[in-house]
Amino acid sequence: MKLRKKKSGNRLMSRPEEGKNPSRGVFTRRALLLMAAQGAVLGALGERLYGLQVLNGSHYAKLAENNRLSKRFFAPPRGRITDRFGISVAANRINWRALLLAEETSDINGTLERFAQLVPLEPRDSVRIEHELRHKRRFIPIMLRDFLSWDDMARLELNMPSLPGVLIDVGTTRVYPFGPLMAHVVGYVAPPAEKDVVHNAELALPGMRVGRSGIEQTQDLSLRGQVGSVEMEVNAVGRVMAELDRDPGLAGDEIALTIDSGLQQQVLGRIGDQSASAVVMDCRNGEVLAMVSNPSFDPSLFDSGVSQTQWIEWTNNSQTPLINKAVSGLYPPGSTFKPAVAMAALRAGTLSPSDRITCPGYIDVGGTRFHCWSRYGHGTINLRQGLKYSCDVFFYEVARRTGMDPIAATSELFGLGAKLPEIELPHVRQGLIPTPTWRRAHGHHWNGGDTIVSGIGQGFVQVTPLQLATYVSRIATGRNVQPHLIRSVAGRMADLTDLGRAPGMDMPEHFFEDIRAGMFAVVNEEGGTAPKARLDIPGVQMAGKTGSAQVRRVSRAMRESGHFNSANLPWEYRPHALFICFAPYDAPRYATAVVIEHGNAGADVAAPLARDIMTDTLRRDPVNHREPPGQEVAQAEVD
């Protein structure tokens, strides 16, 4: 009470003074002015806030969404490739790798230095890392090292605090459990090239691989699968805070081949270290059961990059390990071409099975003398004997009578020098059956002699081992079978695999019988050229045809000197050894073509090899098995 009284008194007393002191009045006026200014400023800010938040709110809200959401894509697992019994021939293995997110470290060089002390980086790696650091995109990690071992990982994990920005991540790499054995058929994958990424941004994802050869290349799209994605909430440094939405993507299709990996192994074992190619087919539906090209290479080397020295070694090797000789190797078929010539003549009516031709050891056509392989000749023989003895003169004469155009037309019907549309491999070569038209198109004259040498599969004639196997399958069954390598895709059987799908060849059956009989005689009759091809399985016979294809013209002088022996020639001038065959003779099921580069005589080298392969095939009988026969293959499976 006392206080209040004093106060009010105070106020009363001081009131008269107020008017006399101008400073208070001035102050009040000016303070009000300042308050107006303050109010105006804060009011303007409130108005600006309204503009930012309410009027333009949705625009900024969209920008905030963009900030917050990050969609990340990941590579789907690549489809497995198996053989006909489900054994993996191309699979995926988990691959631990170290990545660097440059935004999370302030000292990239320091981090890299400490990293290199723990896990050594090859100079090649360092160059790549430097390049990637210069071209990287914001918040996209770059790869430091992959294929980390368990020890590497332990060392890295232990030292994580001194390695800011380093992440350990898991991806997959392609493994090929059979290594070189299946390399040509299955092919290999490699990281996509810059130009691929330009066309398809999906390929830029870490871990994406592109098929570069074989089935991996031709079936790349179905093996690749569909890219998955995760929508994530990320913070300002790109660290994932929450996962909002996930699209798991689609794993690539699993592809089952027609190949029997066990048979493939046996065939390779029979070939040994020769530079050769062999194809085994189911001659009823065209399934390729084995396709071997030797020497081979390790396909898994391509995933991480092939070293320069390895590459030079491969490309300089005269035995061409990188090339699949079965579809890309072109060889003159030599005497294996004779059944096709005979078929052409039968169809053209220029030869009947009973016609007899005399072989004195040579024939003169247009002033040139063409020799038979036998200096003494074969006497007077019919078609069956012509095939059995592989008489050159007989087929010179048949070719001369028939002419080149009908021979070429018929050979192409059997797949020789023709496209094989169903074979699922890249770099398939077509070969050539020469015709006068073709010769003229290249500005040359077609001589009568050209027809003569073509009659024994020499000259310009060039075919692949797969074409030979197709040709002998068609002879064996009279059906237009198409060779193919894929049995099923994602569990759906390929149409071609159905038995009875292959249409007939539209030629009289007795033509086929005549030719098969000749080929039977080659192997099984006294005096045939390939007695070494006779099967050692009771009740089963094989029919076949030998071939020795010269790669260099043998001069008359050399031949007449009597000392000519092609085995004395340098390797690359020796003739190729070929053999084509099918078995069992009375109910054809398997067809085989064997080409041994510079193997000399087909009868001595190729025929026994073909016999061994056929024996293995018949013993395994892969087309009648549901399970892989034997245990030796199953152990090779890695997953």
Next chain:
Amino acid sequence: MKFQKRLLRAEPNFQILTKLWQVNWLYVLLICALAVIGYGALYSAGGGTSRPFAGPQSIRFCFGLVMMLGIALMSPAILVRMAWPLYIFSLILLVAVLRMGHVGKGAERWLMLGGMQVQPSELAKIALVLMLASWFHKISYRSMGNPLMLVPPALMVLLPVALVLKEPNLGTAVIIGTVGASMFFGAGMRLWQIALLVLPMPFLAKIAYSHLHDYQKARVTTFLHPESDPLGAGYNIIQSKIALGSGGMWGQGYLRGTQGQLNFLPEKQTDFIFTMIAEEWGYVGGITVIGMLLLLVFGGMLIAMRSRNQFGRLLGLGISMNFFLYCAVNLSMVMGAIPVGGVPLPLISYGGSAMLMVMFGFGLLMSAWVHRNSTFGETTPGEKD
């Protein structure tokens, strides 16, 4: 003797409790309300925990509150006596920080004193207000017509401004200068004097710009064209605007603002705390905070006008003006209206010395309120001259 007597008359022997009763508790309540909002915002900025920011800051606030009430009880006479020593001390600190201070983010400088970061420029502002208030208190309104009387206070302003500019902290220097100018204005500077000072300003500004540091020029240019460098200097402004905009009318919800919670907002606990509030609480929350700040500013101005002595009036004006400038610069900055500078939002932003100095200022304001009826040392035209 006469002065002593007056003092006694004007300052009846208040008991501490009765003085406390005199404190404007409504105003204190408003301060506390803003501090609570600040606590909530810092809790959110810490990602939903009080540990990094909100906890320490609330302890500082409580300490500041006690300090404020303590200062509120001090009589103007004591405060006047404190002015010179405090001013000199602040100048010493400003020199010291130039010599051996730590530099943070290119501009703010601080000293480590007893394990605490001290920004001398914060103290300098309050000390200057106190200094100018006591100086203008002592000279008469009439004597201010003489320009020579304005030279000493002008030097008092220019000295700390020059030192802060040297740091170099342009934002704070401008605030100090403006606070000083507003006190000249409030003290009754003549209009012709003002005109004489203001007219050559554009010319001086041009010279000043040419002396700006490169990073300060960069701030000006990125302010004018923020999109020219979205990941560099313009990043802060763009992200802040995005955060504000995505808040909309009602906000994204407490602890759910994506820009703040996901660290897109730079310095969200200090300079950009308002952005965080406006993102999570929307325009409604933002305008509420602005309204409360405006209430504190106007309250301070009304307290100043209510004072019966020039010292209290100018003290109130200076403190309110200082507080207002802090708010206005910070808000303009986060809304992209002026170039970014290290100016926190008072009472809400995380930071020790800013919080303590703001509460120190409010203590002075409260003292002016408590002693509003004192006419101590008031020079009336009749008495002097």
